[in-house]
Amino acid sequence: MARVLSILAFVAIWAVAALLAQSRMLPGPLTVAETIVAETVSGELPYEMGCTLARVIVSFSIALVLGSLAGYAMGNWRTVDRYADPWLVVLINLPALVTIIFAYIWIGLSETAAIAAVALNKLPNVVVVMREGTRALDQGLDEMARAFRLSGLARIRHVVVPQLAPYFAAASRSGLSIAWKIVLVAELIGRPNGVGYVLGSAFSLFDLTTILGYALTFSALMLAIENFLVQPLERRAQRWRRRA
Secondary structure (H helix, E strand, O other): OHHHHHHHHHHHHHHHHHHHHOOOOOOOHHHHHHHHHHHHHHOHHHHHHHHHHHHHHHHHHHHHHHHHHHHHHHHHOHHHHHHHHHHHHHHHHOOHHHHHHHHHHHOOOOHHHHHHHHHHHHHHHHHHHHHHHHHOOOHHHHHHHHHOOOOHHHHHHHHHHHHHHHHHHHHHHHHHHHHHHHHHHHHHHHOOOOHHHHHHHHHHOOOHHHHHHHHHHHHHHHHHHHHHHHHHHHHHHOHHHHHO
16 A cells, blocks of 8 residues: 555656646656557557567576576585686676677677676676575585485475575565666667667657656566565565574
């Protein structure tokens, strides 16, 4: 209820500000809503959002899988951590824009380059979270698993994975919010479709109505994914701790 009231208050303030400004630089909620409906009916908005969402899912999945494996390796073996840590620091501090530009120059203005750039930008954050999670593993549980002579796969499934699940959920939650922002930049620079491309085109025309329409719609989609997918998974990952 509080969230609904907050959103309604924002829309009301926005409508009053637009009414007072009387400027094309600040279109009102109704004008933006009409644009969203028109773009949806024409099929343009669903298509562009679908392109962006597909890039987010693919790049995010790649970063999550590779980052989890790398983070587990770095947290489990000191030698790996010692050699990989300097490169991890470099990747964390490397601006997303630089990575995207390098990817487009080296690979070309292609889908592969865009996805690779976004995945590489998200990768170090996942590695850091999963490395800390691996370091926090309960060694007593691992010793008990060995005492009961569990196989390597069984030990990972029943001992390691449940303990790492909360860290995996945290990396997923933060990663998703970062990934879609970087995808928009990649689309703005070098893709012929997607929300980022539309925002760039609208900016060149000073079309604030289209910019607000697409930005609000995609933000609403990300909010829905956060509330109905990411948060439930995070609560499920934490369930074993509450039972303990």
